Amino acid sequence: MITPDLITRSNRSTLALSILKDGQIVVKAPMRLSSESIQRFIYEKQGWIMQKLAIIEGNKQKYDDVISYRKFMLFGNKYDLKIANVKKIETGKNETTIYFPSGIDNDKILPKLKAWYKKQAKMVLEERVNYLCSKLRLTPSGMRISDSKGRWGACNSRGVISFNFRVVMLEPVIIDYVIIHELCHLVEMNHSKRFWNLVSSFMPAATSAKNKIKEYGFLLGLF
Secondary structure, X not given: OOOOOEEEEEOOOOOEEEEOOXXXXXXXXXXXXXXXXXXXXXXXXXXXXXXXXXXXXXXXXXXXXXXXXXXXXEOOEEEEEEEEOOOOOEEOOOOOEEEEEOOOOHHHHHHHHHHHHHHHHHXXXXXXXXXXXXXXXXXXXXXXXXXXXXXXXXXXXXXXXXXXXXXXXXXXXXXXXXXXXXXXXXXXXXXXXXXXXXXXXXXXXXXXXXXXXXXXXXXXXXX
C-alpha cells in the first residue's frame, strides 16, 4: 500500500492527489472525509503514482551529476566546471566547459555561479522575448527575472511577464515554449482550451515541449 507523505484537510469538496518534483506524494482532502476513503482513493491511483515516481527516479539517476553540482546545465547541455586563469566566469568556445576564476573560496562558488546564471538569463531572455514579441505581435508591459522554486514563468494581470533564471538551463526550443506560454497569457489569463490552442498556433511543437519540460522539474530546486 502506498502511503502519502502529506495529507492536508480543508473545506474543499473533492479529493486531489499530486506528486511533487522531489517525489513526495501529497493528498488534499475534505475536512471530514474518512481515512479509509483516502486510502481507497490512493489505491485506485496507485498505477499512476508508480508511473510518476518511476519517471522522477529515472530523472534523478540521469541528472545525478547536475543535482549534486558536479555538472551544470546550460541550454540543455551538461557543462563541466573548471577553475582557470580567467578574470570572470565564461564558457569555452565550442566546448561544454564553464571556466571559473581561481582564488575564490569554495563556499562562494555556487553563489557566484547563481549570479552568473541570472546575468545570462537576462541577456538571453531579453533578446529572445523581443524577437518573439515582434513575431507574435504580443507586447508585455514589462519583463522580470525571478528566483521562484515552483514555476518557470508567470504573467500577472498588469501584463508583466517574469521568467525563472533557471530557464537558460533548458534546451532552446523549451526556452521558446516558456516564453510563448507566458506571452499567450497576455490574451488568455487561464489554461483553457482557447489558451492551449493559441499556444499551439504559435508553436506547433508546444505539446512536445510541454511534456519535455516536466523532465527538468528538478532544476527548480537548484541553487
